[in-house]
Structure formats: C-alpha cells, structure tokens
Amino acid sequence: MAELKYISGFGNECASEDPRCPGSLPEGQNNPQVCPYNLYAEQLSGSAFTCPRSTNKRSWLYRILPSVSHKPFESIDQGHVTHNWDEVDPDPNQLRWKPFEIPKASQKKVDFVSGLHTLCGAGDIRSNNGLAIHIFLCNTSMGNRCFYNSDGDFLIVPQEGKLLIYTEFGKMLVQPNEICVIQRGMRFSIDVFEETRGYILEVYGIHFELPDLGPIGANGLANPRDFLIPVAWYEDRQVPGGYTVINKYQGKLFAAKQDVSPFNVVAWHGNYTPYKYNLENFMVINSVAFDHADPSIFTVLTAKSLRPGVAIADFVIFPPRWGVADKTFRPPYYHRNCMSEFMGLIRGHYEAKQGGFLPGGGSLHNTMTPHGPDADCFEKASKAKLAPERIADGTMAFMFESSLSLAVTKWGLKASRCLDENYYKCWEPLKSRFTPNSRNLTEPN
Secondary structure (H helix, E strand, O other): OOOOOEEEOOOOOEEEEOOOOOOOOOOOOOOOOOOHHHOEEEEEEOOOOOOOHHHOOEEEEEEOOOOOOOOOOEEOOOOEOOOOOOOOOOOOOOEEEOOOOOOOOOOOOOOOOOOEEEEEEEEEOOOOEEEEEEEEEEOOOOOOEEEEEOOEEEEEEEEEOOEEEEEOOEEEEEOOOEEEEEOOOOOEEEEEOOOEEEEEEEEEOOOOEOOOOHHHOOOOEOOHHHEEEEOOOOOOOEEEEEEEEEEEEOOEEEEEEEEEOOOOEEEEEEOOOOEEEEHHHOEOOOOOOOOOOOHHHHEEEEEEOOOOOOEEEEEEEEOOEEEOOOOOOOOOOOEOOOOEEEEEEEEOOEOOEOOOOOOOOEEEEOOOOOEOOOHHHHHHHHHOOOOOEEEOOOOEEEEEEEOOOOEEOHHHHHHOOOEOOOHHHHHOOOOOOOOOOOOOOOOOO
C-alpha cells in the first residue's frame, strides 16, 4: 500500500485536489456556471448557515456526479443497531464486559456496518441531543457498500486490526492507538485486513472540538497540528449491479442503490472534513507535587452541551506518563460521579485494575455508581515506595464520559454474552482499616 498523504491541522480551512486533475478547484468562487473538468459543485453543511463564523462548518465538493444520483432508500435489517433506550430495565450496578468476540471469517463474513452493535446510549436523535456507544466487530471489507450517518458524528477507536477508510475527501489509514472522526453526513467505506474490533462514540447533532486549555496556556494536550485530514482522491468507477449506500437516519438503517462509486470527488475545500489523530502525540499534563489530578486533564476531544463546562461527551485517554506525586495514593481515587463513565482498553493493563479489565472489553460506571481501584491495587498502592515511576507503559486505556445517564441495550446486557457477572467481587476483599484510637499515619517511605 502506497503511503497516504494528509493535511495537518484541526478545524482548518483546507483545499485539496487530486493531482490527476490539476486546477480542478474553481478560482475565486464556490459555484461557477461550469466547473473545471465539467464537475458538479456540491456543498456539505455541518452547521446551520447562520452559525457564528467560529462554529460554522461546511465544505464544497467538486465531483463527477452529485450524491443525489441514487435510487430511493428502503429500510434494511437493523442488525444490532438501536436507539431504543427502554429495551431493558435500568441497571445501576457497576458493569464490565469481557473482550467482545469477533466473528470468525471462516464461519460468516461480517463487514463494518453489519458488525455494528449498540452497547448503550441516551438522549433523542430527532432533537439532536444525546449519544450512543457502539462496538464494531468485523472480518471483511465493505466492498461496494458505503455508509453515512444522518444522526451524528462517529469517533472511531480501533482496538484490533487497522482500518483503511475511503471517504469523499480521500483515504485514511487508522491503526490501533489512533482514532478518527467521520462527521455527520460524510460517506465512507472501510477495508479491513484481519478480524477487527473497536469502539465508537456517536454524538447527535453536535461536533467534537478541542477542549479549552484555560491556565494551561496556548499549548498542550492534543495539539491542533497533530490532527490529519485526507487529501483529495477519486475513482471514476461504474459498478455493475449497483453500489449500495447505507444511511443511518433517525436511528434506523436504510439502503439505496446507485450506478457509480460515491468516492468521485476530484477536489474539495472547506473546514468540514474527516480527520485522524495518533494518541501517542498527546502531551500529558500531570501532578508534579501531590494528589491525583482529575482525569479531565487527559481530555483529547469534547462535544459540549449548552451548559458551560458540561459535555454531552468527552473522549479521555490514560496514556504512558511519569508518576511523581509525593505522599499520595497514585492510582485513580474512589469516586461517585454525576457524569457517566464508559472505559475501554486498546492495549496493555489499566493501572487501577490489573485483572479482569482486558483489551477489547469495557466497563460502565453510570451516574452516581461507586467505582475505584480493586482491592489488590489499593493494597499495593498504599504500601508502595513513592519514587518517580513510569505509569501505563505499553498501555492505552480511554474513557467516554457523558453528562447523560446511559441506558444499556439488550445486546449489551444479554445477547453479547460478554457481561462479567462477577465484576463486583473485585471490591469484596476491601476491609475496614479504621483505627479509632490512633491517628498516627504509617508511611511506606
């Protein structure tokens, strides 16, 4: 595979044209009477026309045929995709899933779309308010099928197997320890090369942005220059028998046929694009004196609500870093949170739970559900010598955090057959350490 090229920068105004058609971008205007190379001009709007300039998102695509050239959409098998948050009764318990099982290619061919499984979510698609968390489990490429989401943005976290993603803006290769965002309405198709698994955070009606840095200053966390946008690439390809366009609309799947590949965009310009990011580029901020800082310092991207400082969803990572806090219990603290926390593991071992929480699995601690280090982690960290140490080397855990109380689907609780019924037992060995007659502290170091 030839090395792919990208444009650098988050949310930038970009322009790109396939080098096979030099000068394919119109000069000085968006919609000329006749476009260069007799292309069609099509605008893709990711925000209302009248949004403030700082939040206005749109791109102009110059394509061989406009995207309207298709047969009518018809409803198709929904598989395990749902937005019904009342399938099962609420469950306030701590939930943990063993690694989700990838179907064997020798038994059944499953591509990205047919391998989508909704795990949990909240809110309402029609009012553009809410989110869903999906697991994808696949073993074959999409071929002459593409997908687009009318409901929201997909933040895709591959855990096992790389993804070659064809989009209307160009191609991206996304590997484990990288993420990508395919924004609302963008058509894409995914090639896989082995049995493949990952996580998706979908947000309805809003877009991800970089978190404000406040007193951190101008630099740090996920730096804008490290986000990569594909360059224009097109194929002028007729598809005998029809190309299938799959649309998720109001939570339901529909399909339409068309005669040509949808990836026929010769040139484009704008600030509404797909993008990818390598998590290794995250510049970590951490405590260098005492106490465990709140995990919000590890936020990569946020999808804000209308309430200042409160997110519909945050994407947070726990990357390799130094731990130097003095006189401090260094692992994550015990916690009850007004936010909901879904955690996944891309690789390695999460510091607060060395056993049971495995790559390709997950956990959910919903609104006000208690959680924290297991008994073994607490014992070790309470007695550890507090020298500077590397934390999470070879590991990448992440969190989807939300202000919404998340409902788990029937697939998540039952049909997946991955729910760990014994999760609660990791805290059972915790015992009282209370010494009412002595305040003297025993410090390991």
